[in-house]
């Protein structure tokens with residue numbers, strides 16, 4: 001591979017006092033821009049358009065300034081150039097349903113583990129897997145707002161960009177949320193106050209839970225509570241999304257104007273009425289969390305020895321997953337026998353929605369115990385294809401469509417003006433969705449992040465062996 005590396009004067013360090021003068025001088029000379037040209041790749045641009053061969057793009061200070069046929073793109077003088085002949089370039093993946101900072105290994109505890117360092121470490125694990133943005137779904141402490149404010153001020157960050165639902169709304173004593181986080185409400189008035197308070201902190205959207213854990217919980221969130229949450233979100237200019245399980249709750253929330261569902265309907269096949277209502281109300285199926293449902297069907301996850309997984313977790317985590325006690329405990333779980341049917345229903349309903357033209361994104365519900373950041377996004381894409389969409393459709397859901405839901409204009413597609421949040425693959429993911437795992441490079445705002453193939457969590461750097469060629 002031909003590769004020239006050049007660095008402009010902008011990379012020279014300047015002290016705090018000198019910085020202003022230096023920036024003015026660099027702007028005046030036009031030399032401040034860091035220009036990177038990626039050339040001759042096959043482009044999957046995230047809009048849904050078919051892959052385009054022999055494309056190039058220019059990134060200036062981390063943003064796409066030009067993209068198009070290689071013959072038309074002229075590399076500016078002094079630019080760093082990378083020849084990506086034979087490679088596939090797509091937008092960084094967006095996972096529309098994650099939870100950050102909840103675990104250490106597979107032990108989950110918000111009070112013990114949620115802090116900035118843990119959140120940022122997980123955001124870096126996401127980027128190692130090519131997931132360059134995540135929507136975090138209602139289990140965040142207030143630190144998330146500082147992290148996100150810093151990310152948006154800096155722009156050219158290390159790790160995935162986060163968008164948050166802050167503290168999602170949980171009906172007191174019912175299903176949802178995490179122990180240790182104050183997020184429960186009992187009345188519509190409390191709901192209105194909570195949503196106002198949380199949106200004022202900087203929430204990008206609002207989350208609520210309406211479920212009863214297979215009937216184990218006495219009462220699901222009552223509709224006056226969900227209505228208060230949705231209406232307050234809308235009054236504040238925010239979208240509201242729901243955790244649902246039951247078909248009847250999906251129907252009820254669509255009627256109340258919920259903007260998106262973060263899981264599939266999993267109790268029965270959805271019918272034409274729900275489809276028609278979702279279309280009429282423009283409700284999105286933002287996440288179907290098929291990988292979540294699939295993970296519950298196993299005593300021992302089938303990929304515990306897969307290098308693509310192993311590199312992202314410490315040996316102690318693999319040992320914990322493999323322990324006979326854990327496997328026995330999972331198999332003896334009250335609902336273990338129900339999960340295969342739940343998974344089948346989720347797959348079927350996702351397929352039905354996709355065929356019917358309901359807008360759908362890609363979301364995993366990774367982050368809670370044994371649902372692994374990054375790895376699950378690739379598993380989710382595979383399951384979406386298994387459920388009946390094409391690889392290109394799954395990739396579009398995971399990029400352009402997910403960005404569109406939150407009107408996140410800087411991400412999601414490879415187009416002029418967007419951040420250069422990019423994934424470079426060795427093999428064609430539109431031919432075989434499992435080729436999303438052939439990660440060659442990940443860029444956030446035009447800067448390379450360590451990939452999972454360059455990662456060996458919790459071990460010596462060389463203990464995972466060389467990256468596959």
Ligand SMILES: [Zn+2]
Nearest residue numbers: 097099137365
């Ligand atoms: Zn979730």
